[in-house]
Amino acid sequence: MTSxxxxxxxxxxxxxxTKQRLAVAEALRTYDGFHSAQEIHSxxxxxxxxxxxxxxxxALAEAGAVDAMRSEDGETIYRRCSDTHHHHLVCRQCGRxxxxxxxxxxxxxxxxxxxxxxxxxxxxxxxxxxxxDCR
Amino acid sequence: MTSxxxxxxxxxxxxxxTKQRLAVAEALRTYDGFHSAQEIHSxxxxxxxxxxxxxxxxALAEAGAVDAMRSEDGETIYRRCSDTHHHHLVCRQCGRxxxxxxxxxxxxxxxxxxxxxxxxxxxxxxxxxxxxDCR
DNA sequence: GTAAGTGCAAACGGTTTGCAGCCTC
DNA sequence: GAGGCTGCAAACCGTTTGCACTTAC
Numbered sequence: 001m002t003s004x005x006x007x008x009x010x011x012x013x014x015x016x017x018t019k020q021r022l023a024v025a026e027a028l029r030t031y032d033g034f035h036s037a038q039e040i041h042s043x044x045x046x047x048x049x050x051x052x053x054x055x056x057x058x059a060l061a062e063a064g065a066v067d068a069m070r071s072e073d074g075e076t077i078y079r080r081c082s083d084t085h086h087h088h089l090v091c092r093q094c095g096r097x098x099x100x101x102x103x104x105x106x107x108x109x110x111x112x113x114x115x116x117x118x119x120x121x122x123x124x125x126x127x128x129x130x131x132x133d134c135r
Numbered sequence: 136m137t138s139x140x141x142x143x144x145x146x147x148x149x150x151x152x153t154k155q156r157l158a159v160a161e162a163l164r165t166y167d168g169f170h171s172a173q174e175i176h177s178x179x180x181x182x183x184x185x186x187x188x189x190x191x192x193x194a195l196a197e198a199g200a201v202d203a204m205r206s207e208d209g210e211t212i213y214r215r216c217s218d219t220h221h222h223h224l225v226c227r228q229c230g231r232x233x234x235x236x237x238x239x240x241x242x243x244x245x246x247x248x249x250x251x252x253x254x255x256x257x258x259x260x261x262x263x264x265x266x267x268d269c270r
Numbered sequence: 271g272t273a274a275g276t277g278c279a280a281a282c283g284g285t286t287t288g289c290a291g292c293c294t295c
Numbered sequence: 296g297a298g299g300c301t302g303c304a305a306a307c308c309g310t311t312t313g314c315a316c317t318t319a320c
Contacts, residue, residue, distance in 0.1 A: 016319060018275060038309075049277045054310060056275095070205040074284085075309065089248055100247050105240055109262050112235050113224055118264030125260045126204065127244050129253030151294060153300065173284075184302045189285060191300095209309085210284065 015059060020048040024056045028066060034077040069124075087124075091131035100127070150194060155183040159191045160215075163201060168223060168232070169212040169259075204259050222259075226266035235262070 015021060027040050035043075041053045048056075057078050061068040066078045072090070085106070089098040105125060113121040150156060162175050170178075176188045183191075192213050196203040201213045220241065224233040240260065248256040 016274065018319075020276070036309090051278080051311075052276055058311095070207070070209060072205065074205065074209060074211075076209075089251055089253060091253065098251050100251070102243055102247065104243055105260075108237055108240055109260075112237065113262050113264045116224055116233050116235070117267035118224060118226065118262075119270065121262060121264040123260065123262040124207075125244075125258065127248050127253075127256060127258040128202075129248045129256040132252035135254065151299065153294075155301070171284090186286080186303080187301055193286095 015063070020052050021056050023048050024053055025060075028060075028078065028080040032079075034069065034071070034079045036071070036075040036077050038075070040078075087126065089127045089129065091129065091134055096131050096133070150198070155187050156191050158183050159188055160195075163195075163213065163215040167214075169204065169206070169214045171206065171210040171212050173210070175213075202257060202259065222261065224262045224264065226264065226269055231266050231268070 023044050024040060027043055028035070031040075031043065037053050037057050038050070040057070041048065041050045044053070057066065057068070057076075060066045061078065066080050068076055068078050071077045086099045086101045087105075089100050090096070109123045110121055113119075158179050159175060162178055163170070166175075166178065172188050172192050173185070175192070176183065176185045179188070192201065192203070192211075195201045196213065201215050203211055203213050206212045221234045221236045222240075224235050225231070244258045245256055248254075
């Protein structure tokens with residue numbers, strides 16, 4: 001469903017492998033985890049216009065090549081896909097984040113949705129708390 | 136840890152129970168689930184200035200009286216704390232919402248958080264899909 | 271050659287803030 | 296009466312878009 005190579009969308013999307021797109025894809029490949037468009041733009045040190053970074057990331061997200069989510073402070077952050085699906089456990093004080101997985105939750109949401117006649121199910125789950133350091 | 140009444144913050148915060156704050160608190164009490172500041176502002180039909188709604192919601196969130204999270208499209212959304220806790224199953228097309236409960240999920244999030252040393256745990260879970268009518 | 275991609279700058283939409291007046295304590 | 300609270304409008308900040316130019320195919 002989602003390709004490993006963000007640019008291997010030849011079939012339908014037909015994204016041209018331009019310098020800029022390659023640079024963005026490379027950045028996503030190199031820097032692990034979630035990053036904002038602005039962050040990527042500045043890591044590329046102006047080599048790619050900010051608007052282009054946004055357009056590229058949006059396109060990649062639509063093509064399913066990257067995951068997008070919102071950070072706590074309102075930025076859209078992206079990471080290259082094909083990690084296992086997981087959720088975030090976030091400290092309210094310091095913002096420290098732990099990734100957690102839960103097959104049971106995945107199953108539950110799916111069942112719950114289908115019992116109600118819903119299809120194409122997706123979900124978001126965030127857990128908030130106070131971590132040991134901040135107690 | 137979190138008070139039932141959003142304005143019962145007498146001890147430290149000392150929020151004055153003004154007309155506007157009461158209106159916002161009442162709105163949160165009346166309308167279940169998550170709502171954006173703009174939504175609350177328009178539900179109050181201009182009775183409370185937009186800036187004040189933002190300020191009030193921010194204050195309530197800081198006081199721990201309401202939960203805040205980011206919606207998919209970048210708005211900050213709030214809900215009053217301590218409802219009979221349930222989650223929402225939302226149709227992507229028509230917006231129809233079904234409330235679902237899941238003791239197993241509640242337990243799982245709690246365990247997961249505590250295993251990682253987190254306390255004062257809360258969580259948000261939203262399920263998205265396409266409902267029967269919209270297929 | 272042509273359509274897709276790019277950069278720039280202006281537009282946008284949600285949120286925050288400065289300031290003068292108002293209201294609660 | 297004093298300091299918190301409010302409304303308005305302007306400022307902010309991340310993101311999107313219009314447009315003329317460039318580039319991959």
